[in-house]
Amino acid sequence: MSASLGTKPAEQQHQQQPHQSQPPTPTTLPWDKFHNWVHCICTVTFDLELGQAMELMYPAHITLSDAEKTSVCYLAFPDSNSGCMGDTQYHFRIREQCLISGGGCVGGAGPRRSYRQRAQGAGRQSNTERLAPSYLHSCPGYLFGFVYFRQVKDASIRRGYFQKSVVLMSRLPYVALYRHLLQLMSPEFFLNGPAFLEAVCHDIDQWPAPVPGQVLHLPILGSVLQVRIPAANDRVPTASAAASEEVTLVTSPAPDRVLPTVHEVNLFNALAPVLPHAQLLWELVLLNAPLIVMGPDPDTCSNLVQALVNCIFPLRYATDYRPYFTIHDCEFKEFTAKSQSPPSVMLGVTNPFFAKALQHWPHIVKIGAAMPTDKELKVKRKSSSLKSLDFKPGIYSKYTPYLVPDKSVLKRINKGVQRGRQIEAQSVIIRRQFAELTHSFMIPLERYVASLMPLQKSIxxxxxxxxxxxxxxxxxxxxxxxxxxxxxxxxxxxxxxLYQRFLASPNFAQWLSQRQSEAHAQLEALHAEALCGVDLLRWSQGRAEVEIVDLVLKLRERLRRGHRGQIPLSVERLDQLQF
Structure with missing residues (x-):
């Protein structure tokens, strides 16, 4: 798979017929519903002359830059050392229009959506993200890629193997939803060919908007997926509810086509190799420490990276992370440069070469193909042994945790393994432990920020x-x-x-900026409420024209921000301000 990479001619890339979408309405353009959820779906194959090449892309009007195509093609196949036979699923994350000087990615940006499409999309996104928790917001400038890779022996092919990937690109971190969607569509695509992808895109273009807090029914391939996107005002889970949910999972398994989560990976499976040190890793993620996850295959490393990013819920991980990263990535030279300190980035890798290229990184998690032994589970102080490409599994770090590990959860998980508890129930226990730990950590910060608000009587x-x-x-x-x-x-x-270190981290800076924006919006809403209680006609009598104009402009700005959902104002208050 290390052969040179290329792109097939455009006429071979777009052999599909144009999708006949529903007639556009004044507020909905063709493919708008599709783009609420998915950026595009493409297939990548191995060409003996070109190497990994993009074969098809849907919808036909979407154009990736040359740099984006290059990144997608390389990331769509596992590293050759992974030895992935059969079907493999994983995901990655790339920068849009990845044009890093000297990084090996060259190419200009292709045509994008029209201004009207971008503006309407931005409005919908703002409304969706206003209702969603921050950790489910899209990240401007980044795209997720969800891969379904198939490699099987085929004597009819000169190379001896059939190798092809279906890649779903989206700006939304709905890992569980897109993984399930690929499980449904990819095997059918390998059987039925390109026309099948058009049918899938047509189904997605009928989906309702991704509104958080609502139960959504998504038609796909003759069936219906039922999902619910978490809302920002959802209750933070507590340990007291873990037992009841565990019983529900054991006695009442969810029916088929109902997804219990759109964004979470299986925490128990992902964290099992490092579970005794999960709290140490939680601290490293909380502090945005540079972290490498080395796994035997893309599925293992991408799931562990995603699990670690999710473990600080409800905080949003503020810095860059790559669930699957290869030596062909645009940022490879930037991340491996030893002339500067490693960036606050989390990388998932499988190529043994990274053991040498990234040995200067302060924290490395090495996962083997088999479950680690008790000796391997111990945290190892970094040493010259990392120079070997086949160093043993374990956690390599000089970091000393600030908190004493809570062993009660590990005992509970081990007892669950002995009793045959369902994996989903094990994941619930781990998820709630992380949520409680983060919640306890954030409560003092939330209280202190609340004390910084001015008194309402000062408005x-x-x-x-x-x-x-x-x-x-x-x-x-x-x-x-x-x-x-x-x-x-x-x-x-x-x-x-731990707080002192956290206050210097990007996670804190992002959280504080968000809280300050929310506080300012709340103060603007209270100010608008105060305006609603004033007789403006009476006030304007005897006032200078400049004062009246200034007040009118402020009212217009409040109305504009209120209608956009940027200020929490009720419909009644907006009507009062309007008149």
Whole structure:
């Protein structure tokens, strides 16, 4: 699979007939519903002359840049050392229009959607993401790729193997949904050919908008998938509810075609090789530490990377992460450069060459094909042994955790293994443990930020919107003595030390920026409420024209932001401001 990569002629790439979508309405253009969920679906094959080449792409109007095509083609096949026979599923994440100087990716951007399409898409996205938790927001400038790769022996092919991948590209991190969708469509595509992909795209173009908090029914291939996208106001899970949900999972398995989650991977399977050190890894992810996950195949490493990114729910991981990364990626030279400190990035890799190229990274998790032994599970201090391409599985890091590991969850998981507890129930226990740990960690920060808000009585309809006070790190750290996580968590350790490191991390900067934006929107809403209680006609009498015009402009801005959902105002308040 290391042969040179190329792209087949355009007439071979787009042999499909144009999709006959429903007639556009004033607010819906052809393929708009499709693009709510999926950017495009393409197939990548192995050509003896070109190497990995993009064969087809749907819909036909979508054009990836040359750099994006190159990245997708390389990432669509596992590294040759993985030895993946049969069917393999995994996912990756790339930068859009990846034009990194010196990185080996060259090519200009192809034509994109029209301005009207982009504007309408941005409006829908804003509405969808306003209702969704931040960790399910799309990330501008990045695309996810979900791969279904098939490799089987075929004597009729000169190379001796049939090798082809179906790749679904999306800006949304709905890992479970797209993985299930590929399981349904890819085997049928290998049997029925390109026309089948057009039918799939037609079905997706009938889907309702991805509105968080609603039960959605998605028709696909003659059946219906039932899903629910989490909403921002969903209750944070607690350990007390774990037992009841566990019983539900064991006694009432979900019926077929009902997906219990759209975005989560199987935590138990993904974290099983490193479960005794899950809390240590939680700290590294919380602090945006540079982290390498080396696995035997793309499925293993991409699932573990995604599980680690999800383990700090409800926080959103603020820096870059690549569930599957290869030596052909545009950022390879940037990430492997030893002349500078490793970036705050999480990479999933399978090529043994990375053991040498990334040995200067401070934290490396090596997963073997078999479950690790007790000796391999120990955290190893980094040493010269990493220079070997076949170093043993384990966690290699000099990091000293701030918190004492909570062994009660591990005991519960081990007991579940002995009793044959369902894997889904095991995942629930792990997920709730991470959620409680993160929730306990964030409560003091949420309380402190709430204390920075100005008093409501300071809001005057005829004065500027007041601002919240600035975050003071020293003041916050002093408050931990009386309102720290020790009040809600049984985990002991150096919580202040962990907070001090966290306050310097990108995760904190992103969280604080989001909270400040939300606080300002709330203050604007309270200011608008105050305006609604004033007799503006009476107030305007005797006022200078410049004052009246200034107030009218402010009202228009409040209305505009309110209608866009950027200010939490009720319909009644918007009507009052309108008149």
């Amino acid at each position: 005057s309809p005829f004065k500027a919107v007041p601002l919240m006070r600035s975050f003071n790190s020293d003041e916050f750290l002093r408050s931990l003595g009386s309102s720290g996580p020790q009040l809600t968590s049984m985990v002991r350790g150096d919580w202040p030390g």
